[in-house]
Amino acid sequence: MSEKFDVAIIGAGPSGLTAGYFLAKSGLDVVILDKASELGAKNVYGGRIYSHVLKKYFPEYKDEAPIERWVRKEQLYFMTRDSAVKVEFFADKGFLEESFTAYLTKFVKWLGEKAENAGALIANGVRVDSLIIENKKVKGVIAGEDKLIADYVVIAEGANTVLLDSLNLKPKTKPNEVALGVKEVFRLDSEKINERFGVNDDEGVAALLVGYPSLGAIGGGFLYTMKNEVALGVVVRLDEPARKRIKMYDIVEEFRMHPLLKRLLKDSYMIEYSAHFVVERGKLPDRYLVGDGYLVIGAAAGFELNTGLIVRGVDFAIESGKIAADTILEAHSKGGSDRNALSIYLKKLRNSFIYRELEAFRKAPEFLSNERIYTKYPELLNDFFREILTVDGNPRRLYPTLRGIMKKKKISLLGLIRDGLRAVRSI
Numbered sequence: 001m002s003e004k005f006d007v008a009i010i011g012a013g014p015s016g017l018t019a020g021y022f023l024a025k026s027g028l029d030v031v032i033l034d035k036a037s038e039l040g041a042k043n044v045y046g047g048r049i050y051s052h053v054l055k056k057y058f059p060e061y062k063d064e065a066p067i068e069r070w071v072r073k074e075q076l077y078f079m080t081r082d083s084a085v086k087v088e089f090f091a092d093k094g095f096l097e098e099s100f101t102a103y104l105t106k107f108v109k110w111l112g113e114k115a116e117n118a119g120a121l122i123a124n125g126v127r128v129d130s131l132i133i134e135n136k137k138v139k140g141v142i143a144g145e146d147k148l149i150a151d152y153v154v155i156a157e158g159a160n161t162v163l164l165d166s167l168n169l170k171p172k173t174k175p176n177e178v179a180l181g182v183k184e185v186f187r188l189d190s191e192k193i194n195e196r197f198g199v200n201d202d203e204g205v206a207a208l209l210v211g212y213p214s215l216g217a218i219g220g221g222f223l224y225t226m227k228n229e230v231a232l233g234v235v236v237r238l239d240e241p242a243r244k245r246i247k248m249y250d251i252v253e254e255f256r257m258h259p260l261l262k263r264l265l266k267d268s269y270m271i272e273y274s275a276h277f278v279v280e281r282g283k284l285p286d287r288y289l290v291g292d293g294y295l296v297i298g299a300a301a302g303f304e305l306n307t308g309l310i311v312r313g314v315d316f317a318i319e320s321g322k323i324a325a326d327t328i329l330e331a332h333s334k335g336g337s338d339r340n341a342l343s344i345y346l347k348k349l350r351n352s353f354i355y356r357e358l359e360a361f362r363k364a365p366e367f368l369s370n371e372r373i374y375t376k377y378p379e380l381l382n383d384f385f386r387e388i389l390t391v392d393g394n395p396r397r398l399y400p401t402l403r404g405i406m407k408k409k410k411i412s413l414l415g416l417i418r419d420g421l422r423a424v425r426s427i
């Protein structure tokens with residue numbers, strides 16, 4: 001069977017649905033295809049959405065979106081096997097609407113409803129196998145027996161870029177440019193969450209955890225409080241388990257058994273387990289993102305950012321979806337769909353916060369590849385606090401104590417300063 005649309009979007013994640021919503025709203029004939037049996041079933045993330053893009057494009061989100069809790073506490077933990085140093089920012093009320101915790105599954109359903117109400121056709125359970133290419137121009141998609149012809153194809157397939165790779169335009173993703181995230185969700189009464197995390201009913205906690213959570217591998221843990229659940233997970237660079245000779249499920253098991261987490265999760269039970277890739281390569285070269293008949297958006301375009309303090313992707317996905325929609329509408333009004341007509345997409349991206357931020361943090365992946373961040377430094381911090389807080393009749397002054405631990409751990413002062421400078425320059 002063969003059908004014709006103005007736009008075919010591959011992937012009903014936040015990026016594809018945003019593009020679909022704005023294109024359909026402007027009267028284009030749009031189909032959004034997703035392999036998941038229902039909206040949201042294949043979308044995995046940690047748990048927090050930054051609201052700046054929603055304020056811009058969906059100002060009604062506060063009343064409509066499936067918000068779990070507004071983030072009131074930001075925490076950064078440096079952990080060893082049985083201890084932890086926590087840095088916490090207890091935000092003032094003015095910060096409260098910066099970000100919120102939410103289930104991506106529900107969020108995607110909400111966006112999907114908006115896209116459908118705007119007139120987009122969403123086809124779930126449809127896996128796109130390949131692209132139709134004629135004279136080097138993308139003309140549509142093939143899904144099983146079905147052929148779908150479209151003037152514009154938007155690739156929004158997420159971090160696992162199977163279709164984009166099939167175009168052979170970009171080098172294959174290297175294992176050190178992508179990480180594997182594993183997430184578990186634990187059911188816990190909201191009163192217990194409020195009590196244990198020190199928050200009120202609609203206030204939440206977002207935490208990043210460094211060191212033991214990844215068993216010293218390049219990566220880290222995350223924790224987000226939902227209304228009645230705690231989302232906990234680990235992200236580890238794909239080449240790390242093999243290099244460190246550890247298994248991903250061991251990392252996740254060990255992390256969960258940390259004495260601090262055991263307390264936070266006491267009386268809870270796991271209700272969900274999922275895994276997904278996340279891109280960690282910094283900025284992608286422009287030229288792969290647009291071509292004759294197609295555009296690439298969201299995580300497929302590499303629009304994800306991990307600075308070690310902040311993990312983002314959904315706001316980039318929404319922004320790139322909107323920019324792609326604007327680009328297609330402009331090109332359509334002029335009757336063009338080749339690379340030339342679509343290349344305005346790159347100009348718009350370069351003027352957007354996506355490029356500004358990816359550019360500013362382009363050295364973050366390299367900085368975060370430093371193993372000492374996950375091994376020696378969390379140990380140093382924990383040993384330091386243990387020492388200076390010990391009272392046993394032996395004086396423990398700050399600097400001599402620090403130097404003593406550094407010597408024991410074989411951390412040179414010069415190396416520490418160098419790493420500090422790298423941090424300042426890259427994040």
Ligand SMILES: Cc1cc2nc3c(=O)[nH]c(=O)nc-3n(C[C@H](O)[C@H](O)[C@H](O)COP(=O)(O)OP(=O)(O)OC[C@H]3O[C@@H](n4cnc5c(N)ncnc54)[C@H](O)[C@@H]3O)c2cc1C
Binds near residue numbers: 015
């Ligand atoms: C562990 C982890 C934690 C994260 N934490 C956060 C966080 O807290 N906050 C944040 O903002 N971001 C976070 N991210 C990043 C965020 O999840 C992504 O950036 C965002 O989901 C990207 O949206 P997208 O629409 O581009 O892709 P996706 O959400 O990945 O959606 C892609 C869609 O394409 C579909 N698809 C793929 N291939 C095909 C095909 N061949 N045919 C049909 N359909 C197809 C999939 O089923 C899927 O629905 C995290 C990511 C991970 C992995």
